[in-house]
Amino acid sequence: MRSILIPTDFSDNAMNAVRYALELFKYERYDFYIMHAYEDTIYKETTNLTRENIGKVTKEVADRSAAELDRILKEINTFSPNPRHKYHTISSHNILIDEADKIVDEKNIDLIVMGTRGKSNDRKITFGSQTLQVLKYVQCPVLAIPEKQRYTQPKHILFPTNYLIPYKRRELKLLCDMVAPYRSIIDVVYISKIKKLSLRQEDNQLFMKEALCKNEINFKTIDSKDVVASIEQYVNEHPIDMLVMVNTRESFLESFLYPSRVDQLSLKLNVPFLAMQNIKRDG
Incomplete structure (x- = not known):
């Protein structure tokens, strides 16, 4: 059984990558790891972040991360109830590159699937900084899915x-x-x-x-x-x-x-x- 890692920032583009991957690999047995690394989110969460409230902010971000991953699992089981697939979620207080590298090693990941834009959705950037960083520095093949790419069989x-x-x-x-x-x-x-x-x-x-x-x-x-x-x-x-x-x-x-x-x-x-x-x- 192969293993696939799909990082998400809970954007529409990230969910589009999930849908594309599940359709592409629908014929084979796969373990899918849906991962959210939220360390950067903590520091972007508020301009009033202090040493005193960082613990509270961290817990709030962690709780939201876990809740969003649960929502994604329910959505996946609605539109892709594939008995060949197993789904796992990972919510991590880490940065994306380090967490992806860690999971690739620990789970012997065969492929990372990512959307080409995240929440920033900068029209001047096709891959987006996060996807390009993973492409460059994580030791694993990466399948990058363009924004709003509808699934077509790779003929x-x-x-x-x-x-x-x-x-x-x-x-x-x-x-x-x-x-x-x-x-x-x-x-x-x-x-x-x-x-x-x-x-x-x-x-x-x-x-x-x-x-x-x-x-x-x-x-x-x-x-x-x-x-x-x-x-x-x-x-x-x-x-x-x-x-x-x-x-x-x-x-x-x-x-x-x-x-x-x-x-x-x-x-x-x-x-x-x-x-x-x-x-x-x-x-």
């Missing part, structure tokens, strides 16, 4: 790659199992001015083909140097239901000086986005 998936990264079997298997029930077509697109693959690239391509063997795969090449623009154009010109990319681990300084493609794409995406972390984990 056609775009998977850009340079074939230089030896993808982890666990993460490719997750993708394979996730979309196999829908007989999805996966377009594995190599974006480069150099068309001939090196031996290393050929080996990685073969590994991808073997790991995704349950699905129909189209290996394509796009003659371009601009990866972000090429991906955006491909999504706009094809009926893509999901974008899959790897989020490589970069040093803090490098990520500070050079914004990643994940950051750049986050400003314009309008399809569900699966970011694999390419990390070594058990299983």
Whole structure:
């Protein structure tokens, strides 16, 4: 049985991500952990927060968190009474990144599902700061669901790659199992001015083909140097239901000086986005 973590801030977008996940994984057995980390809420709760009343404010926030999670469970059991699914709630006096990292390790989470905007709903930000932080720093694949994204079966998936990264079997298997029930077509697109693959690239391509063997795969090449623009154009010109990319681990300084493609794409995406972390984990 796989395990999925869904952080929530109780916004409509967060609930939309819950609905999307339950529909996407309706055919298989899953443990769903619905989590709310409320430490930041405590300090934003009131401008009159003091040492004397922080205990009272904390309890009030904790009680509301637990009550909202109970409400979500009741709502889930109303619109998705799936006997294959088990639901758990986690209310934590912690910040989102730390709590997500902790749960990923403790529960051996396979995937985190999040909405791309939270309560701030800033129209200039597609992912939202919390989702982007999880994408960057929590060691687990993340499926980001755009605001108001209605569920559609993932029939056609775009998977850009340079074939230089030896993808982890666990993460490719997750993708394979996730979309196999829908007989999805996966377009594995190599974006480069150099068309001939090196031996290393050929080996990685073969590994991808073997790991995704349950699905129909189209290996394509796009003659371009601009990866972000090429991906955006491909999504706009094809009926893509999901974008899959790897989020490589970069040093803090490098990520500070050079914004990643994940950051750049986050400003314009309008399809569900699966970011694999390419990390070594058990299983």
